[in-house]
Amino acid sequence: MITDINSLISNQGRTPLASSTTSSIGTLSKLSSELKLIEGIHPIQITSVKNSQSGQQPTQLIGITQSDKQLTLLNSTPSSSFKAGDKGSLVIEGNRATLTVQSSPQSQLTSSGVTPTQSPIPRSSANVYQSNSPQPPNTAQTGPQASPQQQAKFSAEVAIASRPITLTVISTPQQSHSLPTAPAARESFSATVSDGQNSFILNTKHPLKLGESVQVMVDRKGQLQLYPSAPAQTREAVITDALKQSLPKQISSQEFTGMLRQLSALQQSGAVLPEKVSAALDQLVRQLPNLQTLTQSPEALKQAIQTSGLFSESNLANSNLLAKDVKLNLTRLDGAANEAKSFVQPTLPAAQQQALNMVAGAVEHITTNQLRNIVETAQQDGQTLPLNIALPIKDQRGTSMVNIRIDKDGPEHENDAQKHERRWLVQLKFEFEETGRFEARMSVQGQKVGIIFAVEAPETEQQIKANLQELKDNLRQKNVEIETLECFITKFNESTKRDVADQPQRLIDVRT
Structure with a gap:
């Protein structure tokens, strides 16, 4: 459990002991009593999920509703499988509690670490080619249809606590004292706080300021615990979150590589495709840099970097290498696929169909890399450095992605x-x-x-x-x-x- 508040509470102004409880403090006492009565199996629904930090360890705070109660579950092994809106059960046996949720089909398809099908591209979306009429019975699908029996279940051992309570510091004594804890005394800071109904003295490891708000929760032992705060986001994390929100379809490098391999297989298969889709696909695959060509001359490598997608807008403005640019070719393929939505291809393999669905995400992947180079780099002697390039290269064995970083x-x-x-x-x-x-x-x-x-x-x-x-x-x-x-x-x-x-x-x- 999170431990930052020592010895916790005294509603009579005495120096509190390390075993102090919330047994006589209004709202906190009620929450403590409710927690102690929870036992057995209970249906729950997740209302919120957020990651936090407890000391040096990551902690996942899962807000749930159980009957008419709001509780907080602390998961020491954070997982993206738990999502707000998921329903499941909470099994409590003594001091042990297990959370089990049954994910929705959409959660299965998008949760990290969960692969709903054996497709080489672990991502799913609707077919690119759709019609308003029902599909033929043997129309290719992106994966098996999810049913209640196929829904995945996720479990985790959790600790139970109350919903978070906000306490406000209403006075801060100047003096501090030491708690008599072996082997050496630890400094403690006192402050009078209020939950809006009752006031009491709170002892903490760190000093609190007058007017400061502190979020706490009550555990099953009646102890008051500090509600973990969200970890401070690094500049890189802030940029990543912003890019995810502005470019929600972007795919990972592994998915990008898998998509290119499936598109190459589709191009070589001779499958019947709309004319524009076939032409755009052929141009994309044929113009990917070839390993043998790249090793023959520095100019070939220079051109491959220039057409990797990182400089697409510059190429477009200068009408330079337009037929070879990876991002521009992906954009053409995506546009052609969108124009052909009424086309239904019943024999198209699921993995290749899924690869076509991911083309828009591949364009966003390249755009993300472009934005990162703008935001995370610096001007050195009139040049933007470091330069990070994701370069797709094909050889006899298939297509691979090589990441290049150039710096001074x-x-x-x-x-x-x-x-x-x-x-x-x-x-x-x-x-x-x-x-x-x-x-x-x-x-x-x-x-x-x-x-x-x-x-x-x-x-x-x-x-x-x-x-x-x-x-x-x-x-x-x-x-x-x-x-x-x-x-x-x-x-x-x-x-x-x-x-x-x-x-x-x-x-x-x-x-x-």
């Missing part, structure tokens, strides 16, 4: 002899089925380069090390001086897993 090294890492020559930092992130996640981190200054490969799979490390000498020979043939060339195994943390890492430190230590 800070002046603090340059000596006097280097200041006239710019040092660039480049980070490439890969995730293939055959290799797992790995990164190539490069530092480039003039003809000098340092390269480090960070991998998760031992097999991938062996493959890269077996080819390091060939890479070294190729670089030397091009008169490139190699400062560092290494490969090692690492475990990528959560911040490394993000599509675009926001790490201010250097990507490689070229001084080693």
Whole structure:
């Protein structure tokens, strides 16, 4: 349970003990009594879900209604499976409480970590091609139809507390005292608070200000607990939430890659599609950058970056590379699909149909990346850095997404002899089925380069090390001086897993 209020309450002004309860304080006493009487199985409905922070641990606060009572459940293992409006049951046996909800079909399709079908693209939406008449019996569906028997159930062990109560500080004594708790005394701060009906003294670990409002709740033991506050949002989290609200259809990188693979399969299948849809799909797939072409010349890589979607509006304004731009081609396909809504394709595989449904979300994914580059970067020497690029690349095995980050090294890492020559930092992130996640981190200054490969799979490390000498020979043939060339195994943390890492430190230590 959350513990920030020590020793909690005294309605008579005495120094309260650590075991003080709410037994004699009006509203709090009533809430405490109600909690102690709850036992057995009770139908509930979730009214609110929010994530909070208790100390260093995340806590999920789930507001529910049980009969005519409002309660708070504290889930120490937050899950996106619990949503406002879900109905379920609360089973209470002694000090144990279990929340179980039965999700709606929509919740199943959108909840994180829940895959309702075996489709390679874990996302669902209505068919793109629809008609006002009933569909034929064998029309392809995005997944099995949800029925009450198929609805997924989610459970969690929870702690029970009352609804939150707001207390207002009406006086703050200047003196503080220490609680006699072993092994050493802890400082405590006193303040007189009111719930609107009764006033009493509250002892806390932190000082309260006159007029300040504090939200508390009562647990089943009658103890008063501080209602956890929402964690302070980072700048990145605020940006992410705003982008989710303004671009609600955006899909993840994994979904983007799966969508491109399914669209490629659809283009090669020869399926009968409306003429405009077929033409837009063919153009999208044919114009995706090819791995073999990219490795032949720097100009090919430069053009692939320019047509990745990050610079679509610039390309459009300058009428440059319009047929090759990924975002513009996706937009054409989305527009053609919307024009053909009356077309029904009964033989289209569900995964490919779903891929067509996700094209609008792919456009929003690219737009999100563009906005992040505007908001999260800074101007350096007239250039916007760092530059984060998501580049789709196709080869014989299919289509994969490579994340590229280009930045300039800070002046603090340059000596006097280097200041006239710019040092660039480049980070490439890969995730293939055959290799797992790995990164190539490069530092480039003039003809000098340092390269480090960070991998998760031992097999991938062996493959890269077996080819390091060939890479070294190729670089030397091009008169490139190699400062560092290494490969090692690492475990990528959560911040490394993000599509675009926001790490201010250097990507490689070229001084080693």
